[in-house]
Amino acid sequence: MWTYVARKLLYNIPVYLGIILFLMLALRVNDPAYAFLGKNAKPEDLLAIRAQLGLDQPFFMQYLEVLSFDFSIESWANKGLKVSDMLRASIVPSLSITLPALFLTSIISVSIAIISAYFRGRGVDRSLMVLAVVGMSVSFLVYIIFGQYWGAYLLTREGGIDAFAIGGFEPGLTHWRYYCLLPVLISVIVSMGYDTRFYRSVMVEESSRDYITTAVAKGAGKRKVMFVHMLKNAMIPIITRIMTTLPFLIMGSLLLEVYFNIPGMGRVLYKAIQEQDFPVIQSFVVIFAAFFILSNILTDVLYALVDPRVRLS
Amino acid sequence: MNLPPSSPRALAARCALALVAALAGLLGSCGGDAGAAQQTGKTFVYPIRSAGPGSLDPVRGSTTYDNQAVSLVYETLLQYKYLKRPLELEPLLCEAMPEVSEDGRVYTFRLKRGVLFHDDPCFEGGKGREMTAEDIVYSWKRLADKRIGTKNWWLVENTIAGFDAWREEQNAEGHEFDYAAPCEGLVVLDRYSLQVTLTEPVTRFLYVLAMFQLSVVPREAAELYDTGFSRHPVGTGPFTMREEDWLTSRSLDFHRSPVYRDERYPDEWMPEDEEHGRHLAAGQRLPIVDHVRVECFVQDQPMWLMFRTGKLDYAQIPAENYVDAIRKRTKTLKKSYRDEGITYHPVPLLDFIFRGFNMDDPVVGGYTEDRKKLRQAISLAIDLKEFNDTFYNSQNVVYDGPIPPKLAGHPPGGRSDKAYRGPQLERARKLLTEAGYPGGEGMPTIPYYTSLAANSSEQAEMMQRQLGQIGLKMQPILLEFPQLIQAIDKKKAMMFSFAWGSDYPDGENNLALFYGPNESPGSNHFNYKNEDFDRLYEQIRSMPPSPERDAIYTEMLEMLLEDVPYVGSMARTRNYLGTPWLKNFKPTEDFWNWPKYLDVDEALRP
Numbered sequence: 032m033w034t035y036v037a038r039k040l041l042y043n044i045p046v047y048l049g050i051i052l053f054l055m056l057a058l059r060v061n062d063p064a065y066a067f068l069g070k071n072a073k074p075e076d077l078l079a080i081r082a083q084l085g086l087d088q089p090f091f092m093q094y095l096e097v098l099s100f101d102f103s104i105e106s107w108a109n110k111g112l113k114v115s116d117m118l119r120a121s122i123v124p125s126l127s128i129t130l131p132a133l134f135l136t137s138i139i140s141v142s143i144a145i146i147s148a149y150f151r152g153r154g155v156d157r158s159l160m161v162l163a164v165v166g167m168s169v170s171f172l173v174y175i176i177f178g179q180y181w182g183a184y185l186l187t188r189e190g191g192i193d194a195f196a197i198g199g200f201e202p203g204l205t206h207w208r209y210y211c212l213l214p215v216l217i218s219v220i221v222s223m224g225y226d227t228r229f230y231r232s233v234m235v236e237e238s239s240r241d242y243i244t245t246a247v248a249k250g251a252g253k254r255k256v257m258f259v260h261m262l263k264n265a266m267i268p269i270i271t272r273i274m275t276t277l278p279f280l281i282m283g284s285l286l287l288e289v290y291f292n293i294p295g296m297g298r299v300l301y302k303a304i305q306e307q308d309f310p311v312i313q314s315f316v317v318i319f320a321a322f323f324i325l326s327n328i329l330t331d332v333l334y335a336l337v338d339p340r341v342r343l344s
Numbered sequence: 345m346n347l348p349p350s351s352p353r354a355l356a357a358r359c360a361l362a363l364v365a366a367l368a369g370l371l372g373s374c375g376g377d378a379g380a381a382q383q384t385g386k387t388f389v390y391p392i393r394s395a396g397p398g399s400l401d402p403v404r405g406s407t408t409y410d411n412q413a414v415s416l417v418y419e420t421l422l423q424y425k426y427l428k429r430p431l432e433l434e435p436l437l438c439e440a441m442p443e444v445s446e447d448g449r450v451y452t453f454r455l456k457r458g459v460l461f462h463d464d465p466c467f468e469g470g471k472g473r474e475m476t477a478e479d480i481v482y483s484w485k486r487l488a489d490k491r492i493g494t495k496n497w498w499l500v501e502n503t504i505a506g507f508d509a510w511r512e513e514q515n516a517e518g519h520e521f522d523y524a525a526p527c528e529g530l531v532v533l534d535r536y537s538l539q540v541t542l543t544e545p546v547t548r549f550l551y552v553l554a555m556f557q558l559s560v561v562p563r564e565a566a567e568l569y570d571t572g573f574s575r576h577p578v579g580t581g582p583f584t585m586r587e588e589d590w591l592t593s594r595s596l597d598f599h600r601s602p603v604y605r606d607e608r609y610p611d612e613w614m615p616e617d618e619e620h621g622r623h624l625a626a627g628q629r630l631p632i633v634d635h636v637r638v639e640c641f642v643q644d645q646p647m648w649l650m651f652r653t654g655k656l657d658y659a660q661i662p663a664e665n666y667v668d669a670i671r672k673r674t675k676t677l678k679k680s681y682r683d684e685g686i687t688y689h690p691v692p693l694l695d696f697i698f699r700g701f702n703m704d705d706p707v708v709g710g711y712t713e714d715r716k717k718l719r720q721a722i723s724l725a726i727d728l729k730e731f732n733d734t735f736y737n738s739q740n741v742v743y744d745g746p747i748p749p750k751l752a753g754h755p756p757g758g759r760s761d762k763a764y765r766g767p768q769l770e771r772a773r774k775l776l777t778e779a780g781y782p783g784g785e786g787m788p789t790i791p792y793y794t795s796l797a798a799n800s801s802e803q804a805e806m807m808q809r810q811l812g813q814i815g816l817k818m819q820p821i822l823l824e825f826p827q828l829i830q831a832i833d834k835k836k837a838m839m840f841s842f843a844w845g846s847d848y849p850d851g852e853n854n855l856a857l858f859y860g861p862n863e864s865p866g867s868n869h870f871n872y873k874n875e876d877f878d879r880l881y882e883q884i885r886s887m888p889p890s891p892e893r894d895a896i897y898t899e900m901l902e903m904l905l906e907d908v909p910y911v912g913s914m915a916r917t918r919n920y921l922g923t924p925w926l927k928n929f930k931p932t933e934d935f936w937n938w939p940k941y942l943d944v945d946e947a948l949r950p
């Protein structure tokens with residue numbers, strides 16, 4: 032198993048180096064110093080700011096610098112604030128939304144998918160799928176705008192119940208319900224449509240496999256077939272779906288963070304792009320790429336754990 | 345001593361007591377004794393429509409959001425009178441307005457005594473020391489320090505005698521920057537007096553002194569915290585802020601400075617201020633509230649909803665909520681809002697929104713009659729009113745010339761008979777024919793550079809249609825703002841959309857945009873070069889406000905209207921709403937230190 036993990040790690044190192052090379056080139060197509068300084072830029076200011084981030088160095092030196100993972104560099108737009116501090120401050124708010132949302136979405140969607148597959152072709156299945164399609168057809172932004180308006184604003188203004196915050200964030204479990212629950216629920220509702228349909232099709236596909244017919248022939252009950260035989264074998268696509276979501280958890284949900292004023296990583300990156308804050312953009316890109324690669328490796332490892340055939344191959 | 349109630353002595357004693365009580369009451373209402381102001385327990389909460397400031401170090405700041413935060417903690421030598429319109433300067437850290445020599449070059453400033461920096465560990469014993477003239481010189485010299493990477497040197501460039509040379513010398517390679525090195529134009533006369541000698545008389549100098557980038561900072565803090573000084577402000581202002589009170593992209597909390605000197609609410613106001621009861625606070629000690637909380641919003645919806653639930657004390661009306669709150673026809677607040685006690689404050693900005701031409705361009709540029717007629721024809725084809733009605737809820741002010749409303753030099757009623765203001769399609773077609781392009785024939789497609797803003801694509805389409813009416817073709821090129829600036833700076837943009845917000849309330853600031861030596865990459869993005877205009881500009885730069893200067897402004901304006909280096913102009917109006925519990929509210933975006941004057945009636949807050 033460890034050989035398998037080591038091999039996966041080794042394979043992915045050149046991939047990561049290539050991604051970083053590509054991203055660094057992409058970020059330098061337009062001069063970052065010029066973009067940041069804007070209309071009053073003077074040649075001397077441009078030189079100074081290029082020197083500050085080593086942009087005046089040969090590209091290979093810049094490449095090595097980026098790969099040193101030194102995030103103690105200072106943000107251009109937020110003087111006195113290190114990129115590492117910005118990362119540290121924004122990761123908790125992001126995860127406060129995305130982790131519970133992923134957990135709830137996965138549990139609820141898999142459960143609905145199982146129910147749907149159980150009643151395949153019947154009224155319950157059709158109703159659930161119609162609801163899923165309706166849910167998918169409405170834009171995320173609409174859910175956010177209406178969710179915020181009805182769930183936070185009207186409830187407070189007309190109902191006198193200040194149950195959910197219109198915006199803001201305070202760390203700590205005691206504040207979680209007030210600041211995070213509404214965005215989490217919106218996120219769950221939005222994702223459920225896509226996930227339910229996907230998981231249902233996985234379940235339906237599994238239900239027509241030979242081993243299911245064998246289990247039924249041997250006299251296994253429908254519930255046992257569903258939960259013991261089918262669910263275990265459907266884990267590969269479920270793991271794939273969940274694992275591909277992982278890197279995005281770290282980056283937060285931009286729309287939710289922007290609309291609910293949650294100072295997460297998505298919002299920090301959005302602000303950095305708006306302000307042309309090159310050190311922050313470059314650092315986030317490097318981190319995101321690393322998480323993406325790591326989650327791919329982790330996915331492969333989990334495949335190997337749940338399916339011995341992967342290990343053997 | 346008991347006295348019969350009706351005796352004259354008793355009457356006199358009662359009158360004396362009543363007088364003492366009245367005086368005591370008056371003093372009480374004015375905020376108490378000359379020592380530390382009493383805590384009021386009041387909090388003022390307001391929104392910033394962005395992720396917030398980037399730096400609280402005055403010399404590093406540049407945006408309006410930096411200005412809003414810096415102005416709470418720091419102070420400048422001069423400030424604008426809160427209630428007076430048009431804007432007028434008054435002393436803030438000075439005892440009086442500076443004494444100016446006869447030749448207009450030498451300014452002598454006498455500083456207020458007893459102005460204390462906030463208590464901070466950077467000072468001996470953690471107690472803020474008194475501000476002196478040395479601090480002013482040190483703070484201004486920081487603008488010259490290239491190690492700080494300041495964007496604000498342009499404010500004092502070519503202004504103070506010897507300062508430019510001093511800057512070059514101090515920043516020279518191998519030379520250690522020495523703040524103590526003398527500079528010819530900056531002389532400390534004594535602990536509380538400072539003399540500034542200018543290279544030539546420059547009227548704008550006084551306005552610059554009220555800009556937040558020239559705020560006074562203590563050397564101890566700037567040196568101890570270095571780049572961290574951006575997030576650890578130590579000033580002389582009415583509020584203090586601890587580093588941990590700034591939650592980036594989220595909120596900033598400011599608290600009343602316990603060492604703030606005895607400053608009072610102004611006793612000069614405009615007649616309209618009486619309608620709003622702003623005059624009632626005259627003489628009250630500043631700041632009035634104890635705590636200012638700034639909430640940052642990158643999206644308008646949460647800001648608006650929080651305002652509507654009473655969690656913010658004022659808000660600007662977002663464009664999409666304008667018709668909810670304002671009657672479009674009468675431009676007044678809707679009854680439902682008035683019934684809630686909400687107040688409406690339209691604030692015209694010192695804006696110059698225009699469509700510029702690159703005067704160096706071989707097609708639309710140049711100063712020959714045919715080139716001029718081509719630009720005049722384009723100007724006559726464009727209907728700014730249609731833009732205003734469609735994209736700005738008819739809230740913008742459309743005017744002729746580059747000088748925004750409320751400033752000297754702005755034409756009466758915003759109109760000049762010399763202007764080529766559209767739509768005048770027949771006249772435009774005639775001029776286009778005279779320019780050598782009858783019905784637009786032979787004229788290449790005009791590339792029109794504009795930024796990727798909210799509705800710029802739609803605006804470009806409207807312009808395309810309007811120009812099409814006289815047979816001209818236009819191709820919009822939508823760019824991110826930095827790329828747009830780059831294209832303009834490199835003189836690549838034949839025609840472009842841009843805007844200028846005045847740095848200070850003097851038309852000279854806008855006329856400088858057409859001064860030849862300022863051509864791209866300077867602020868003269870039009871690359872307009874007219875010797876007569878330049879000569880007049882050099883003349884007005886040193887003239888104090890006067891009818892003579894206004895006449896020259898008009899002369900310069902007419903030159904621009906005839907040459908048409910741009911099509912314009914418009915100035916935006918920002919719409920502010922205040923809650924019923926917010927008192928003394930007179931919003932402006934020309935300066936930002938006004939939260940110190942605001943009061944909050946906590947009993948009315950929901």
